[in-house]
Amino acid sequence: MPGDKSISHRAAIIAALARGTSRIDNLSTSEDCAATIRCLKALGVSIEQRGPEVLVQSTGILTAPSAPLDCGNSGTTMRLLAGILAGQGFESILTGDKSLRSRPMQRIIEPLTMMGAGISSVDGHAPLAIRGGPLNPIEYELLMASAQVKSCILLAGLNADGRTRVVEKQTTRDHTERILRWFQTHVETGNGEREGDRFASVTGPARFAACDVNIPGDVSSAAYFVAAAAMLDGSSVEIANVGLNPTRTLFLEQMRAFGFSIKTDDSIKTDDLRDDSNEPRGTIRISGARAFSRMREADDALTLHSALIPQLIDELPLLAVVGSQIDGGIEIRDAAELRVKESDRIAATVAGLRAMGAEVEEFAGGLKVTGPTRLRGAQIASRGDHRIAMSFSVAALIAEGETEINDAECVAVSFPEFFDLLDSIVER
Numbered sequence: 086m087p088g089d090k091s092i093s094h095r096a097a098i099i100a101a102l103a104r105g106t107s108r109i110d111n112l113s114t115s116e117d118c119a120a121t122i123r124c125l126k127a128l129g130v131s132i133e134q135r136g137p138e139v140l141v142q143s144t145g146i147l148t149a150p151s152a153p154l155d156c157g158n159s160g161t162t163m164r165l166l167a168g169i170l171a172g173q174g175f176e177s178i179l180t181g182d183k184s185l186r187s188r189p190m191q192r193i194i195e196p197l198t199m200m201g202a203g204i205s206s207v208d209g210h211a212p213l214a215i216r217g218g219p220l221n222p223i224e225y226e227l228l229m230a231s232a233q234v235k236s237c238i239l240l241a242g243l244n245a246d247g248r249t250r251v252v253e254k255q256t257t258r259d260h261t262e263r264i265l266r267w268f269q270t271h272v273e274t275g276n277g278e279r280e281g282d283r284f285a286s287v288t289g290p291a292r293f294a295a296c297d298v299n300i301p302g303d304v305s306s307a308a309y310f311v312a313a314a315a316m317l318d319g320s321s322v323e324i325a326n327v328g329l330n331p332t333r334t335l336f337l338e339q340m341r342a343f344g345f346s347i348k349t350d351d352s353i354k355t356d357d358l359r360d361d362s363n364e365p366r367g368t369i370r371i372s373g374a375r376a377f378s379r380m381r382e383a384d385d386a387l388t389l390h391s392a393l394i395p396q397l398i399d400e401l402p403l404l405a406v407v408g409s410q411i412d413g414g415i416e417i418r419d420a421a422e423l424r425v426k427e428s429d430r431i432a433a434t435v436a437g438l439r440a441m442g443a444e445v446e447e448f449a450g451g452l453k454v455t456g457p458t459r460l461r462g463a464q465i466a467s468r469g470d471h472r473i474a475m476s477f478s479v480a481a482l483i484a485e486g487e488t489e490i491n492d493a494e495c496v497a498v499s500f501p502e503f504f505d506l507l508d509s510i511v512e513r
Contacts, residue, residue, distance in 0.1 A: 086302030100141035105295030120157035149175035168237035171202035172244025173217035222247035230395035232257035301328035301366035315345035320373030390418035414456035428468035462486030
């Protein structure tokens with residue numbers, strides 16, 4: 086798998102804030118991460134690509150950009166950089182493509198304004214004009230489960246005078262905390278005062294030195310191959326050097342709960358599971374199982390909701406596809422955040438599954454798919470969303486007849502190699 090996209094963003098940004106030269110191995114090839122690199126270069130950071138390695142040279146001090154910073158389609162780039170720029174002694178503008186400019190940014194504007202940054206927007210959307218300067222530390226309780234918002238506040242806290250603490254009611258991915266620790270920055274994490282709460286905190290102003298980072302393979306990208314191999318009888322696939330961070334592996338656990346044969350190094354007790362750059366990684370092994378539609382005894386839909394959703398947010402469209410093939414189907418609730426991703430992923434998933442012959446009910450915050458259903462080939466509108474295009478590529482493999490996915494080149498946002506890699510392992 087290509088390098089993990091979430092970790093790659095964070096590694097490049099933290100390396101840009103560190104003094105010295107950091108070597109990043111296996112940085113994501115995605116267009117999203119390329120946008121982060123472009124923005125960092127525009128902020129005066131020297132970044133050089135050497136094959137699979139990226140060298141980041143920095144004094145630890147950013148300089149004012151000469152033009153607006155174009156984040157492309159990357160919400161992660163915009164939200165994380167906003168946290169960094171809020172503490173800089175200059176003005177900057179963050180913008181992006183039409184899709185990104187439609188995505189909600191008030192969720193980061195509010196805490197950054199509380200810290201003392203001056204931010205103007207277009208009704209809570211980009212472009213964001215940021216007037217940076219000295220910041221005050223805050224304690225902030227996340228209004229929704231969002232690793233991007235949490236990370237934005239923690240990164241701003243690196244330039245605040247004192248302790249910045251973020252409390253979350255539902256656990257989100259913890260790559261920012263891990264990469265900060267890898268760069269020898271003091272980060273505290275633990276249980277909050279209320280049952281189920283978690284917190285993360287940093288103390289600023291923080292200064293740290295460069296170090297080398299090795300990025301594991303992207304487990305969210307691997308998910309499409311996991312699902313395809315699991316549902317196609319007779320398949321056998323191994324995916325090596327994949328990130329197995331516990332906040333990212335719930336998809337694999339759900340697939341096992343469906344009855345599919347999926348093993349990771351931690352589940353088969355080998356010595357392959359290891360930590361590198363403070364991120365666990367290992368091998369995933371998938372075997373296609375016969376009669377997968379009869380894996381579960383219950384006829385009721387398996388429901389995914391509440392605390393499960395933040396850790397499955399990227400894979401929910403794919404899980405809806407898988408759900409169309411299991412007894413009772415699948416129901417997804419409390420996932421209204423899917424409405425404000427690169428597309429309205431609830432509407433896009435519902436439309437695609439209906440086009441392929443599945444019975445689907447749509448809710449404000451989710452959907453319900455009846456299963457098992459024999460899918461048929463169809464015309465699928467990706468709506469320019471990489472997750473939709475890849476999810477329905479998996480659906481196409483198990484459907485009868487030909488499927489055509491419009492605007493399929495959008496997969497380059499996260500996984501430019503997707504179709505070539507898929508083509509290389511599918512038997513004719």
